[in-house]
Amino acid sequence: MIQVNEAVTLLLPFQCHTLRLSHRLLKSLGGVSRFMLRALDDGLTLGQVAEVTGLHEAALGRQLVFLSQHGFVDEPAEGRAPALGERGRRMLAVERLLHHDRHSIWLDAFTLRQQVVFMLAGLEPAALLPEPPAACQSLAAVMPCRAQPYWHFDEMNRLRTLLDAQVLTALLATFWPGADTLIHEELDNWDYELLRVVEPQVQYLPLAFPAGGLRLSSGGSGRDPAWPLASLPVLELETRFSCDQALPWPVEVPEAQHHLIELVSNGLLEHRWSPARLLPDGRVLTLPVRTQGAAPDLTPVALPAGVAAFVKARPHRLTCSLDGSAIAARLAQAHPNQAFCSDGRKREEMAA
Structure with a gap:
């Protein structure tokens, strides 16, 4: 694993949907019964x-x-x-909650497996951007959208994967603060529907990571297939030493040195990291190059008289895998009670 020791912002693409909520028992009562409950609550006689x-x-x-x-x-x-x-009073309370039965939610447009779902709810509209900003003061990278958008029924199935009893309860509490007891008591009766739209709007959520918060691992075996790959800019430094053969005294020439430096936080990578090229499909998280900052802490070499050093620098990009658990945890920390994830292991870490 490598930690990027610089503050980085990921721009996560989400698609806006409308969720319509309903209550099975209340719906089954019919209009006359519901009217009678309201009339009796107002004190009207038969x-x-x-x-x-x-x-x-x-x-x-x-x-x-x-x-x-x-x-x-x-x-x-x-x-x-x-x-x-008591049951009638509860139905009226449910009806009051459902007076506004449509709510905006955002489903992720970046995970690559339908079973892995990220959802946002209860956010202010200004929290999401209509498009990635052209420039940003901090280091920012745009998470790519999946190549093929899901159909409406696929998104509905993803929502069912996510909304088990625990997540549904938390989601409804986000929509209806203070109604936790009623939400829990009527849990078996809540129903929902994802309304169909022609083309869901894509918006971007900035997710800031502090220095050391973004973690990567080398691409290849063990990468998370639910996440896009990342492209990490690196600089390969090769330093060779030589001396003039005309020197009349013996000179000890230092061994050649090889360094690999990631250019987001200018940190040194282990030697086992090797340059690799990404496939040119554009579906990668391209991490930016930091244009300012301190040089990496390289071990100085004392050169004897008559010895010269030759440095060759070659830029590369490494194929890396993202740490989905760390991203899920950071998302929940930045948006408590507004970010939900279907993966049970990630959900436990988000709640921790």
Whole structure:
């Protein structure tokens, strides 16, 4: 692993979707039953409900019996008007929550496996950028979008992968702060639908990493197939020493030196790292070259009189793999209770 010892910002592409929420039990009650619950909550009598709706009082009486049998309305005492039961009051509370039943969510457009899903919810619109900025004061790199966008039913399946009971509860709490008890009590009845759009809008979320926060590993075996590869700029320095053969005294010529320096934070890489070329498909996270900063701490070499040093510098880019767990953890830290991930292992690290 290599830690980039400089602050770096990743620009993560997400697609905006609209999620419509519903409640199975509330939907099954029908309009008349829901109206009667609201009317009883307002203190109206059965006669007043009949007057407002134009329905026969006998029909409303049968509807009232149905609501009473299923626990929505308490059995009225002799001479008293019917009153809402605990279950009826809960349905009205659910109905008030669903007054605004459509919410914006953002699904990732960069992971390469459908089972790995990142979702954002409850963000301010200004938190995401319509396009990557042309220039940035800090080092920034754009995460590439996947080559083929998913169809609507694929995105719905990804959402089902993500929204287990735990994540769904947390998501609803993001939409409805303070309703945690009601959300949990009605967990088995919540339903959702991803509304179809012609082409979801891509927006970019800046995710800042402190110095040492971004980790990479060499490309090849062990890379995470759910993430795009990264392209790390490096400089290969080869220093050779020689002396003039005309010197009349013996001279000890130092051994040749070889260094590999990553150019994001100007850190030295281990010798086992070797230059490699990326395939020219453009679907890589291209890390930028830092144009200013201190030179790497190279061991100085004392040159005897008559010895010359020749330095050859060759720029390369290394194929690297991203640490998806670290990105997931950083995303949750930067956006608590607003970032969700389907991978169980990553989710535990995000919550830690």
